[in-house]
Amino acid sequence: RLSKVKLMRFLGAAHVEIYRNIPLLIQLFAVYLVITEFLPDIFEPIRLGSWLMLSKAGLFVACPENLLFVTVASIVLSTLAAWLVFRRDLKRLTREVAFLRAIALFFVLFFFFWVAFGCFGWSKPTLEGFAVEGGIAMTPEFLALWVGLTLFTSASIAEIVRAGVLTVGRRQWMAGQALGLTDGQVLTNIILPQSLRLVIPPLASQFMNLTKNSSLAVIIGYPDIVNIGNTSIVIMGQALEAIVIIMCVYLLLNLVIAFVMGRINRRVNASWQKGFK
Numbered sequence: 001r002l003s004k005v006k007l008m009r010f011l012g013a014a015h016v017e018i019y020r021n022i023p024l025l026i027q028l029f030a031v032y033l034v035i036t037e038f039l040p041d042i043f044e045p046i047r048l049g050s051w052l053m054l055s056k057a058g059l060f061v062a063c064p065e066n067l068l069f070v071t072v073a074s075i076v077l078s079t080l081a082a083w084l085v086f087r088r089d090l091k092r093l094t095r096e097v098a099f100l101r102a103i104a105l106f107f108v109l110f111f112f113f114w115v116a117f118g119c120f121g122w123s124k125p126t127l128e129g130f131a132v133e134g135g136i137a138m139t140p141e142f143l144a145l146w147v148g149l150t151l152f153t154s155a156s157i158a159e160i161v162r163a164g165v166l167t168v169g170r171r172q173w174m175a176g177q178a179l180g181l182t183d184g185q186v187l188t189n190i191i192l193p194q195s196l197r198l199v200i201p202p203l204a205s206q207f208m209n210l211t212k213n214s215s216l217a218v219i220i221g222y223p224d225i226v227n228i229g230n231t232s233i234v235i236m237g238q239a240l241e242a243i244v245i246i247m248c249v250y251l252l253l254n255l256v257i258a259f260v261m262g263r264i265n266r267r268v269n270a271s272w273q274k275g276f277k
Contacts (some may be wrong), residue, residue: 024148035140040056051124060137061135063135064121065137070114074109078113082105082147084103086101089101097189098247141220149214153209157206211250
C-alpha cells in the first residue's frame with residue numbers, strides 16, 4: 001500500500017481490507033468449500049509436470065528422498081551461513097539490519113540446500129489406483145487451514161508493518177535520497193531499523209493470535225489438538241483432563257512466543273537507546 005504504482009496500491013489495499021475484515025471462520029469455510037467442491041477429483045488433478053498435483057484429495061508435492069535428513073542438514077547449513085553473514089554485517093551495518101538480512105538469507109539458503117540435496121533423488125507424487133504415492137501430501141483440511149490462516153494473518157501483519165514505516169518522518173526518506181541511496185536502500189538501512197521498535201510489540205500479539213486461531217481447525221475437521229481432545233472426551237469421558245491439557249499446550253506455546261519476542265524487543269530498544277547516547 002506504500003508503493004508508488006497505483007495498481008500495486010489498489011491490490012495491496014484490496015487484499016488487506018478483504019481478508020482482515022472478513023471473520024476467519026468464514027474464510028476457512030470458503031477455502032475448504034473451494035477445495036472440496038470446485039477442484040477436480042483425484043483422477044483428473046491439476047498438474048505441474050510431475051512435481052505437483054492438486055485435487056479434491058489435497059495437494060501433493062514432490063520432495064527429496066530421505067526428507068528428514070535433507071531438512072535437518074539444510075537447516076544446519078543455512079543457520080551456519082546466516083550466522084557468519086550476520087557477524088560480518090555487524091561491522092558495517094546496524095544490528096537490526098544485519099539481523100533482517102540474516103533471516104532473509106536463512107530462508108533463501110534453506111530452499112537452495114533443500115533443492116540441491118534433492119538432486120540425489122526425488123520422491124514424486126504418482127497416482128496408484130485410488131491413492132497417490134510419493135511426495136508430501138497435504139489433506140484438504142490442512143490446506144484450507146494453511147491458506148486461511150496465511151491470508152488472514154498476513155493482512156494484519158501488513159498493516160502493522162505499514163503503520164511502523166509511516167511513523168518514520170518523510171524527511172528520513174528525503175535525507176537518504178539526498179545521499180544517493182535508492183528507495184530500497186533507504187527502506188532497509190534507514191526506515192526499517194527505526195520502525196522495528198514500534199512493529200515488534202503488535203507483531204508478537206499477532207503471532208500469539210495465530211497460535212490461538214489455529215484451534216479453529218476443528219471446525220473444518222482437521223485433527224489438531226482440540227479435535228483430538230474432543231475425541232478423547234467422547235471415548236473416555238474425562239473432559240476436565242482433556243481441556244486442561246489443551247489449555248496447557250496453548251499456554252506453553254504463547255509463553256514461548258512472548259518470551260522470544262520480548263527478548264527481541266528488549267534488544268531492539270537497547271540498540272535504539274544506545275544510538276542516542
